[in-house]
Amino acid sequence: MASAKKLQERVPIHRTAWKLADLVVLSLLLALLAHRATSLLGGAGAARRCWLLALVCEAWFTLLWLLNMNCKWNPVRFETYPDRLSERADELPAVDVFVTTADPELEPPVVTVNTVLSLLALDYPASKLACYVSDDGCSPLTCYALREAAAFAKLWVPFCRRHGVGVRAPFVYFSSDPEPLMADQEFFREWKFIKSEYEKLVGRIENSEESSFVQSDQELVDFFGADRRNHPAIIKVLWDNSKGKTEEGFPSLIYVSREKSPKFHHHFKAGAMNVLTRVSAVLTNAPIMLNVDCDMFANNPQVILHAMCLLLGFDDEVHSGFVQAPQIFYDALQDDPFGNQTEVMYKKLGYGFAGLQGIYYNGTGCFHRRKVIYGVPPDCTTHVKPRRTKGSPSWEELQAKFGSKKELIESARSIISGDMLTVPIVDLSSRIEVANEVSVCSYEVGTCWGQEIGWVYGSTTEDILTGQRIHAAGWKSALMNTNPPAFLGSTPTGGPASLTQYKRWATGLFEILMSRNNPILLSILKRLHFRQCLAYLVIDVWPLRAPFEVCYSLLGPYCLLANHSFLPKSSEPGSSIPLAIFLIYNLYNFMEYMDCRLSARAWWNNQRMQRIISSSAWLLAFLTVLLKNLGLSETVFEVTRKDKSSLNGDGSTDEADPGRFTFDSSPVFIPATAIAILNIVAIAVGAWRMVAGAAEDKTGGPGVGEFVCCSWLVLCLWPFVKGLVGKGSYGIPWSVKLKAGLLVAAFVHFCR
Numbered sequence: 001m002a003s004a005k006k007l008q009e010r011v012p013i014h015r016t017a018w019k020l021a022d023l024v025v026l027s028l029l030l031a032l033l034a035h036r037a038t039s040l041l042g043g044a045g046a047a048r049r050c051w052l053l054a055l056v057c058e059a060w061f062t063l064l065w066l067l068n069m070n071c072k073w074n075p076v077r078f079e080t081y082p083d084r085l086s087e088r089a090d091e092l093p094a095v096d097v098f099v100t101t102a103d104p105e106l107e108p109p110v111v112t113v114n115t116v117l118s119l120l121a122l123d124y125p126a127s128k129l130a131c132y133v134s135d136d137g138c139s140p141l142t143c144y145a146l147r148e149a150a151a152f153a154k155l156w157v158p159f160c161r162r163h164g165v166g167v168r169a170p171f172v173y174f175s176s177d178p179e180p181l182m183a184d185q186e187f188f189r190e191w192k193f194i195k196s197e198y199e200k201l202v203g204r205i206e207n208s209e210e211s212s213f214v215q216s217d218q219e220l221v222d223f224f225g226a227d228r229r230n231h232p233a234i235i236k237v238l239w240d241n242s243k244g245k246t247e248e249g250f251p252s253l254i255y256v257s258r259e260k261s262p263k264f265h266h267h268f269k270a271g272a273m274n275v276l277t278r279v280s281a282v283l284t285n286a287p288i289m290l291n292v293d294c295d296m297f298a299n300n301p302q303v304i305l306h307a308m309c310l311l312l313g314f315d316d317e318v319h320s321g322f323v324q325a326p327q328i329f330y331d332a333l334q335d336d337p338f339g340n341q342t343e344v345m346y347k348k349l350g351y352g353f354a355g356l357q358g359i360y361y362n363g364t365g366c367f368h369r370r371k372v373i374y375g376v377p378p379d380c381t382t383h384v385k386p387r388r389t390k391g392s393p394s395w396e397e398l399q400a401k402f403g404s405k406k407e408l409i410e411s412a413r414s415i416i417s418g419d420m421l422t423v424p425i426v427d428l429s430s431r432i433e434v435a436n437e438v439s440v441c442s443y444e445v446g447t448c449w450g451q452e453i454g455w456v457y458g459s460t461t462e463d464i465l466t467g468q469r470i471h472a473a474g475w476k477s478a479l480m481n482t483n484p485p486a487f488l489g490s491t492p493t494g495g496p497a498s499l500t501q502y503k504r505w506a507t508g509l510f511e512i513l514m515s516r517n518n519p520i521l522l523s524i525l526k527r528l529h530f531r532q533c534l535a536y537l538v539i540d541v542w543p544l545r546a547p548f549e550v551c552y553s554l555l556g557p558y559c560l561l562a563n564h565s566f567l568p569k570s571s572e573p574g575s576s577i578p579l580a581i582f583l584i585y586n587l588y589n590f591m592e593y594m595d596c597r598l599s600a601r602a603w604w605n606n607q608r609m610q611r612i613i614s615s616s617a618w619l620l621a622f623l624t625v626l627l628k629n630l631g632l633s634e635t636v637f638e639v640t641r642k643d644k645s646s647l648n649g650d651g652s653t654d655e656a657d658p659g660r661f662t663f664d665s666s667p668v669f670i671p672a673t674a675i676a677i678l679n680i681v682a683i684a685v686g687a688w689r690m691v692a693g694a695a696e697d698k699t700g701g702p703g704v705g706e707f708v709c710c711s712w713l714v715l716c717l718w719p720f721v722k723g724l725v726g727k728g729s730y731g732i733p734w735s736v737k738l739k740a741g742l743l744v745a746a747f748v749h750f751c752r
């Protein structure tokens, strides 16, 4: 290749010490298994059953450790050099940006507006960008807010470009004073003017009463009487940049509320993304698509350029089927009290994935090649000499896959042929009719949408599922790291919202495992690499971990209550093995947090949340999917509430202590509450028996190990112990306590 300077560089991360530690833990686990297996040969009765159960659980933990080791073994990161793109400006492909929103209550329009404004103002030729917003809430307020935002963008985008504004989401920019530039009178006047315009915009959005303006506003009449679950498609071009020839101005903005009907399943976010894919195909048809959730603003104006380094920078495009930015949060609480900031997961597992077939798709902050979404397998030749697809697909073939709309098939054909510089449509409004036709519910009937094409249906964790399908087609993916971070999003706080989110993820993951798209089948039948398959399993088995972990956490209390033991006694030869595992495993984990420059507190919070999540959210997800497979229930996508208060900039929330665990009467809290109570009861009973000397017979009553196990669990479940006596939202509701109490009583009865 002529151009000498590489746009990207793949940098392996060395981790020799970590690999040694990996092996140490693995050998200890194997030693424990061996010790158990040999001890099992003797023994009898209930005690033997305890050991057998422990053996099964520990075998599972060992398997998990192996899966994790595989995933973390040789991590890489990618460096990107966007400056070097300037020589290749005419090669830059167009990008269609997709934003999804679903509910104006849970996702306030101001949040979406900020996301959209940050995207419209990105450093990229405006004529090559277009922004599509999908509104599953069919809310006139959202549409109105976006229209007003487009008007404000006329001021905002040039302002950002002129002054090189860092973060282009107005709420972040205006939350602090631009001190160094204050001296510049001219600038300061402009700054104050734009700030007041932004405040007026927020005021208009927040104070508008739906009922008052829907009927009076000509452009919003379509929403009059529309029911969000049953309405025709509404598509509006809020800003059309296609007519302007210059690089000036700002990208087109299109509002899409797809048709909904009770007769058709709408497939949640995956369904929304597929409609956006089709609508954009008949309008701008960019070969690259960026997708972000409504609460993820662009935090680095150069994100698209960084992504282009990875999309254009390899000799072969197979290396970057998609480019994923890490999910990082702007409203993250100190020390991650709810264990949902996933920073260590990204840095350890994510980089590990990146060293295999590539990072998983995370649903937001991701650039896809459109042809990848269209199910096209990677070419084996370099893109310098693109291999014109071996006999390009016939019209009939395309029709069967993409549906019957002529304009869509034509656009798909150009994408499949590998065209990176498509000719855009001039005057988007002229195509609204066509766009409407591809947004109706019935369009997908009998086509491949949601299966081989587009976002894959059948899981509430559509991102992992869709990413798996892409890897299974043979593509690799690249992890994009930028400084400052590319996008920042919001993460839920409080017990109910965090656990609901974890439950939804785990539900979706179990749906993936139970489907024909599970990674094992994909690796046998398709082109998912074997080690990538094992890496996916680390995530996909989240819900399966629940029964094992819950079972293991019941062994301690069972032994204390029934006067048995499941761990070797301190006098026995094997007793140091579990102790060593306990210490080294926790130290390993702790060091991972240190390595990621997080606090000890963050480590403790996360390791504690791990126990809480597996015995609540994951367990319920496990049961839900079992019921679903028996045809007894349905899984739904419960949208996470985005806190508007985090937009105040000062992080103020209504709750006195936002990091403290809160509860509601959801069944998700029952099992963890029960386990907390049970362990306390067990410690009390065990201690009483010790004092009373009833454990004197040496036949295998509990030892120190069982007490340590139970105490450790009580520590992990401390938020629940506090919840037992807490008040208001900090207290566990009586209905939950009662049900948990019944479970405990039943278990105690069973032990006797």
Ligand SMILES: O=c1ccn([C@@H]2O[C@H](COP(=O)(O)OP(=O)(O)O[C@H]3O[C@H](CO)[C@@H](O)[C@H](O)[C@H]3O)[C@@H](O)[C@H]2O)c(=O)[nH]1
Pocket: 099, 100, 101, 102, 103, 107, 134, 136, 267, 268, 269, 272, 292, 293, 294, 295, 362, 363, 364, 460, 461, 462, 463, 464, 501, 505, 637, 638, 639, 640, 641
């Ligand atoms: O019927 C629906 C439901 C949700 N959404 C959108 O989906 C996005 C994600 O929903 P959210 O409630 O914020 O879920 P999170 O758990 O925060 O999202 C994470 O997990 C999801 C499922 O794995 C991924 O889709 C997301 O990208 C990822 O950020 C939001 O933009 C929603 O507006 C829709 O468009 N239609």
Ligand SMILES: [Mn+2]
Pocket: 293, 295, 489, 490, 640
């Ligand atoms: Mn979200």
